[in-house]
Amino acid sequence: MSEAAARREAAAVLLPVASGVDRWVMPEAAMNAVVIADGGEALVVDPGTLPERAAELRAAIELRGDRVIGVVITHAHWDHCFALSTFADVASYAHPAVIAELAAHGEQQRDAVLGFASDETADALRALPIVAPTTPVESPHRLRVGALEVALEPIGSAHTGGDLVVHVPGAGVTVAGDLVETADDAQLDDSTDVPGWLRALDRLAAHAQPLLVPGHGEPCGHERLEHHRALLAARRRC
Ligand SMILES: [Zn+2]
Ligand SMILES: [Zn+2]
Numbered sequence: 001m002s003e004a005a006a007r008r009e010a011a012a013v014l015l016p017v018a019s020g021v022d023r024w025v026m027p028e029a030a031m032n033a034v035v036i037a038d039g040g041e042a043l044v045v046d047p048g049t050l051p052e053r054a055a056e057l058r059a060a061i062e063l064r065g066d067r068v069i070g071v072v073i074t075h076a077h078w079d080h081c082f083a084l085s086t087f088a089d090v091a092s093y094a095h096p097a098v099i100a101e102l103a104a105h106g107e108q109q110r111d112a113v114l115g116f117a118s119d120e121t122a123d124a125l126r127a128l129p130i131v132a133p134t135t136p137v138e139s140p141h142r143l144r145v146g147a148l149e150v151a152l153e154p155i156g157s158a159h160t161g162g163d164l165v166v167h168v169p170g171a172g173v174t175v176a177g178d179l180v181e182t183a184d185d186a187q188l189d190d191s192t193d194v195p196g197w198l199r200a201l202d203r204l205a206a207h208a209q210p211l212l213v214p215g216h217g218e219p220c221g222h223e224r225l226e227h228h229r230a231l232l233a234a235r236r237r238c
Contacts, residue, residue, distance in 0.1 A: 041145025054083035074177025076101035097162025182217030
């Protein structure tokens with residue numbers, strides 16, 4: 001394949017969200033890996049499940065001429081963070097609870113996914129090292145990607161024991177992880193804190209950028225926060 005053809009192929013899978021922000025839909029759980037890029041630098045939010053696929057994403061980013069300078073994990077669910085080993089050479093940022101959760105329950109999560117994975121995916125899942133993020137983010141933290149300012153906001157317990165969102169004011173985008181879903185309803189599990197999630201929705205409504213990138217599904221506006229609020233408020237009452 002010529003380099004020009006390779007560039008076209010890479011461009012075909014990086015879906016534009018806004019200027020400087022693209023997403024790449026991972027086959028596993030149709031999770032949105034998000035790439036924030038400017039001036040030859042790139043930050044990846046949620047590298048997905050399988051290191052091999054994250055390596056394809058990284059190759060596409062590098063083919064565009066961008067160097068990955070860091071990774072952000074929005075929360076400790078396997079479909080968002082199991083591929084982190086592909087980026088072991090750069091800093092990785094997450095809520096401190098993510099690091100604790102992966103140490104305590106990473107293997108449990110792996111066993112749970114193996115219960116429904118295809119044979120091919122199961123082999124890759126068994127082989128992958130579960131890697132914890134290097135840099136706990138306990139309070140709001142700013143990064144620079146080229147000339148773009150990126151703000152990491154640790155939310156705390158909500159969808160999981162430690163969620164974090166990523167604001168890109170220059171692009172009008174907030175990457176919300178699974179605090180916002182458009183592919184499905186809001187997803188709850190044993191680690192979910194419903195009152196915490198309702199508070200998180202209030203914070204997003206007050207401070208988030210106009211365009212939200214959910215963990216799964218198409219980008220959306222703040223109206224989706226209202227949808228989740230109604231659903232979670234009903235859960236709290238039962
Ligand atoms: Zn999740
Ligand atoms: Zn998810």
